[in-house]
Amino acid sequence: MQTTTSPRPRRGHRKLFVGVALVLAVTGALTAQRVLAPSWSPWEALRGQPTAADGAIPAGLRLSVHDEASPAVARLDEDLLAALREAAADATADGVQLLVSSGWRSAAYQDRLLRDAVDTYGSRSEALRWVATAATSAHVSGDAVDIGPYDSSDWLVRHGEDYGLCQIYGNEPWHFELRPGTTTEGCPPRYANPAEDPRMQL
Template sequence: MAPTAVPPEADDDGALPADRDITPFDTWHPAVSRLERRLLKAVQEAARDAREDGVAFVVTSGWRSKEHQQRLLEEGIEKYGSLEKAREFVNTPEKSTHVSGEAVDIGPTDADDWLIRFGSAYGLCQAYANELWHFELLTSPGGTCPTPRNNAAG
């Protein structure tokens, strides 16, 4: 798929638009274009193969700026009542693999299920047991994924 022109609503902190789905092929958006090159290639290849099985990938989060990650952490503290509880779901900007471009969140649930079952063929693994949607390159293509960590806090 050819990338489209950058729409004016493309936010360069990695925040995704609420009114439109972003796919792994929407490289006009920083959340996708700023993913680590190998991760982006693996997600695009997996998305092509999943499409053959009738499964479509939506990027629900990708690369994020440090500022965007900090906002998400602050929202998590507000939602969960403490930094400790929020850290189970949201990492600090310094530790976030989203900020480094080494993580991507995929939806909907059928896409997560497909990636959990077949992602290791591309090196993609579910990183956290409490986040079915969060994938990182944690093995070589065709390798075995490690057991997901309990949560983002470790």
């Protein structure tokens, strides 16, 4: 009796099939990752990235002085915020919008900024000319606000003492704090940088 045997599949075809399947699987995974991956996830917080709850404001974004939903604004000292809002109303009449680029910060966020500054400037002493420690920062206590863009901070430099709002550091024209009594005495002399501020020596 004559028997027949099925031909064996060619090894070349099998390799080709496996190769195509692998390429499709990898392509599909990469596509899904691009489509499904969010721009931010809770894993960022676990890696130490500051969030809105820390007072972080995304780069390039500025907040209204009336933004009660953002801790960066809502957790500012109430007297500072009231003065800032009064100034903002008058600035608007001059065609200038006062916006918050940084306000209240958590201690963890301030620590992160200082570490980044050390990396940027190469030493802690140089970094402290720009970034205070969490223990001394007026941002952590809610007593300081950074205003932008330039025309906004420039307006506040020129008119801030009418509201008790003063530029504190010569190297930070965006940084303002409340100094009551300036309507009669004017703002105090500026420190060249935070490292010269006695409050930063604690």
